[in-house]
Amino acid sequence: MIKGIILAVLAAGPASAQHVTDLDWPCVQRKQPQLSVAQVWTGPLPDSATEDLAKTPPIRDLARVIALRRTEMTEAERMIDTFAADHDTPDLTALFLATFDDVQRARDRVMTGITRYAHSQEALDARINEMRQQFATLTAAEPQDFDAIDKIEADLDWATRIFKDRQQALTYVCETPVILEQRAFALGRLIQAKLPE
Numbered sequence: 001m002i003k004g005i006i007l008a009v010l011a012a013g014p015a016s017a018q019h020v021t022d023l024d025w026p027c028v029q030r031k032q033p034q035l036s037v038a039q040v041w042t043g044p045l046p047d048s049a050t051e052d053l054a055k056t057p058p059i060r061d062l063a064r065v066i067a068l069r070r071t072e073m074t075e076a077e078r079m080i081d082t083f084a085a086d087h088d089t090p091d092l093t094a095l096f097l098a099t100f101d102d103v104q105r106a107r108d109r110v111m112t113g114i115t116r117y118a119h120s121q122e123a124l125d126a127r128i129n130e131m132r133q134q135f136a137t138l139t140a141a142e143p144q145d146f147d148a149i150d151k152i153e154a155d156l157d158w159a160t161r162i163f164k165d166r167q168q169a170l171t172y173v174c175e176t177p178v179i180l181e182q183r184a185f186a187l188g189r190l191i192q193a194k195l196p197e
Contacts, residue, residue, distance in 0.1 A: 026118035027174035033111070035104055035181060037097070040188040043195055044089060046097045053094035054101070063098030066187060067106070069179070077190050084194035096191045103184040110176045117166070117173065124163050131156040 025031040037046065046054075053059060062083055066076040084092060131152055138149045 024115050024118055026170060029174055029178060035184060040185040041096055043192045044093050046093055050094050050097055053090060054098040059094050059098050063095060063102055067099045067102035073186060080190050089195055092191055092195055096188055099187050100184055103180055107177050107180040114173055121166055128159050
């Protein structure tokens with residue numbers, strides 16, 4: 001049923017032009033499994049030396065801080081400015097790469113969580129359908145067991161409320177990968193702006 005709801009939502013409005021490629025993906029936003037460096041960076045292409053440099057403690061530590069969503073972009077920009085004052089193009093490219101990797105890992109974790117969330121909703125939907133069948137069976141039985149009917153009705157109401165609350169929360173959860181993509185792009189632009197002419 002959940003997959004049917006998801007497909008119906010995707011078929012409506014502007015999202016109808018998108019092709020559903022992953023039925024485990026519950027979001028209206030198109031699933032893009034991985035970001036690429038080229039999507040957010042037009043500076044020098046990272047090479048193996050850049051990758052090694054990106055693992056050095058000063059670059060690694062700064063990247064971890066500026067990649068965090070709780071770090072305000074104005075603060076990230078200030079830290080990038082300070083770093084750029086005494087570092088060259090290879091260092092700045094390495095900082096971008098380390099930051100990109102951190103954002104990508106955070107995004108991967110979120111997307112895995114979203115898929116788990118969708119599976120949990122499917123399981124809850126199946127449980128709700130079972131309870132509805134049990135309720136119908138109990139109400140059709142003679143004589144009726146009113147205690148059992150009351151219990152299954154309460155359980156069904158509670159499960160349905162949880163399901164609806166989770167569906168509403170999913171709208172916000174689905175925005176997180178997009179927010180992380182935007183952060184990777186914004187940080188790439190800030191770092192790139194500090195590259196020597």
